[in-house]
Amino acid sequence: MADRRITVAGDPKDSTTIEKVTEIIRKQVTRRQFLKGTGALGLGVTTFYLMGCGSSGSSAQDEPRQVFVANALGMIVAEPTLCVGCRRCETSCVAYNQGIVQPSIANVKVSRNQQFGVAGVTANGFQRGDGDFGNFRSVQDTCRQCAHPVPCQLACPHGAIEVVAPVNARVVNVSKCIGCGICVSACPWDMLSLSGPVRASNTKSNKCTLCNGNPECVQACPSGALKYLPWSDRTKIVPPRQVASGAISPDIQGTCGKCH
């Protein structure tokens, strides 16, 4: 049985013990309070790593598997009223990080809501709802950088979605990602995208990395409609976009009970 540790993201050596974390958890009544509490206590605790629990197909068996992760430090918050629909955020996101242009894998998603709103098109559905064919409201979808339990991260059977310093963004580790797309259906807000067909060679999942705390999309937005702000939990105020799979990777199923 491998050691289960809590570490500061990006620096597995700087760790504490499971006992310490369990103690913190027991002090809290609810998960919400727990999350606030860890921040308030300022332990610098960001990640709960799990190793050796029947890891299924992890490409890096020797690395610990993150389960509990601390909150992100920042997030991209969109202001639809200000969005002028230029999609410079989408092109910048991909081009300045990956050197190609491909809005379909951008981590900020404007096009899909632009013409007919979040609700999408319906027959005769023009000039009624949101979007350019309606009232011009254009909603830019951004990753909520969910708090634990992070749906995409826990769903990934390969442990490929990791929490990365300096801002604790939930990031796809492309060396572990096999492009299976399980995370894509796990995200309630449909914020991940595959760069190619499912499981094809070179297909990788793309999700928002917060660009180390200086997001390209925020820099690119010509109307200040995207802002990089301290993290807050927006999962409750933004309705889900899809019925998420609710999948939890087999290797960590059953571990929730260890803390809760």
Place this chain on the structure above:
Amino acid sequence: MQYGGWTGKILRIDLSTGAITTEDTIKYKDYLGGTGLGYKVLWDEVPPGTKAWDPENRLIFGVGPLVGTGAPCTGRVSITSLWPVHIDELPASGHMGGHWGPELKYAGWDSIIIQGKAAKPVWIKIVDDKVTIEDAARLWGNGIYRATAEICTIMGSDARVAAIGQAGENLVRLSCVLCDRSHSAGGVGSIMGSKNLKAIGVKGTGSLKIAADKKTWADYNKKFLSMMGANNQIVVPRTKQPWAEYYNSGSRWTADKGLYWGAATPPVETGYCTDVEHPLPVDCPSPLNKIGLRTHKGYGDFGVPGAKYTVKMNGCHSCPIRCHIATDIPALEQYGVSRYNQNTCIGNSIVTGLMSTNSADPNSSITNAMMSNNLCDDYGFWSDYGQYSRCYRWAYTHVMTAAEVAALGLPASFVGKTTFQNRLPAAELNTLSGNATGAKPYTATSPWGLADAGNPSALQILVPLICANGKTNQPVMNNLSTPVFAKAVSMGPAFLAKEWPEIGFFNNHCYSSNSFKMNFAKHHSVETFGQIGLLQSMLWSRDPQNHTHCNVSGCGLPLDLINTIMKELFTQGKSIFNDPTGSDITFVASQTGYKPMTPGMAAMTAASAVHLELHNSLTVCNYTLPVWVSPLKSLGYRGDASLDAQTYSLVTGDTVDQKGLETIGLRILTLFRALTARYLDYAMKKADPSKKVNMRNDYDQVADWMFDKVGSTTTGPAKGPGTGIPNSVSGNTDAYAATYVPFTGSAQIMDRADIEKGKDLLYDQFGWDRATGMPTAATLTRLGLDYVKAVIPTLIP
């Protein structure tokens, strides 16, 4: 494809056979894409004698290498074809922005060539490399909004649709193709209609390569953005603001403290939108994050009511300069149309010239405009840059005099009545005005009665009537039908002048026509730096809508500074268009400081024309680029004339400098010249086999009103029906005052000899022959256009 930017594949669809084939883009690389590609396809495939609506005509949706790359202002598409609005159906292009072009690139296609004619209405569905021809029976007869929504229900909310409305279906010459709600390509709608093609829906999930490394590309984009101004590259704010050295009351950089997008929820204050050298504490992270608020065109175009009703500024893919005014006018709901409408510039007033404003209502102007826009963007009716509408207004109001009627050889009964009264059947006049003679007063509830009262519902009758194009099977409202009226309006001024010569008279001889030549509109001509604007306008077969020179003339900087900057660009050997003698180029004293032609003016004219073709081929927005000036004081307000070449090089990896790219642009313009000469020569020979085209005389024309005065006893040679009539004969007083003298005071009147000199100097810049206005054999060789010589040997000097 070895280069970035291009996808490497062009889609060809033959609607007659249903064949869908793929071609390699590389064979068109020398022409970039857009109009360049369109001209080459027409040259290679469409023989003279083909008409615009023949199945053999090609409709080329030309998208260039920069589209979709995220470089600023790269959302554009050029749609090239034989042009149904020109009297000889010479080649021309309509251009649209929006998101359709980038989507096509992401689907893996550089352009689409459409040919043939489908047996029944169809639409084309493109999902990445899956291309199918679909049945459009359910869509035909519907407007563009419904067609788009229907196609998106099939393809997904994020599919992009370019469609025609009833205007294009009914072969209205003044019709357009629209995408993304409000982005229209003028004049080409009826070609889709003639091919039974309702729409092209595109969804693309693929990627484009950028040759430059990502850091270089990111830094370059930020540099580029920092040099941009507001719409039309205006680089100073409209009002005096503490951060700015200059301001100009004509500026479209309207953002200001206390100026809001008033209909946003909550309202958005534009505030100071500074340049990058003057960051304010509230700008986050930088002034680049407020470029999109700089151009408040709602306020710019409609004043205070415009500010009140603006939801936001909208626009094309990748463009930080938002020029489409998204409005919310609740009052429109009482007429049963959406309160939400958007467009820009003339797109907001396509049919407002057909009616009056209601002086009692301060919101009348914007309400009429948004009604116009709601209808025209659905029916797909084209503005003709206002020319058809000025002709309509004249035919509606101008009472023919005895001298005019005599000069035009019209029946004496025409005297004392308007052209509509003279030309429309009694039954139609009755429908339109409420009485069989079309005399005033009109019945209040008739279309013309409503129009004169400034009631926007007038347009709800007039637009469907006009777009029905005389088809009696398309009753509009209460079974109204006015086939003669509808055809007259919808065919456009050039074709109408053939039937009603008084329209040709008006356009050529009357100052208020604002026509340039061949019955098309003047669009940034003589009022934009005199001969620089005028001479470039001669070179196309429609209103040229060239903004290259316009994006300098209106930039808002002091004129002597503009002249200095232009002299740096065009007298010091930096451009292939150059005047080594260092003559003055632009005005220095006032915006109306007209002065005789100089070689420097010719150099800037040539560069202006070539950059239009470059932009329409790359394809980037010519309403905002090039960046020949900038808002940056540290650069002395210089821009960077090599930005187009830099963007092209970084994207494609095909490294060219400014002169290299200009040479490609000159190649494209010169091919267009040869193409036009070839078709025009055919048209002239058809009328008279002994004729041979002389482009200088037969094509590079200027309307006579730009030279003539009240009482002039001479005029230019006849240029079609209703022309060649001196003002002394027609008694025309819609002309420059008899006291005007060219190049004195603020008189805009031009001088024929000076313009002829201007042609000489301009042809010299292009390497075209002075006598014929045709590219010389040496020029064709130098530009890689040797193949032209074999096709039109007798036309090459």
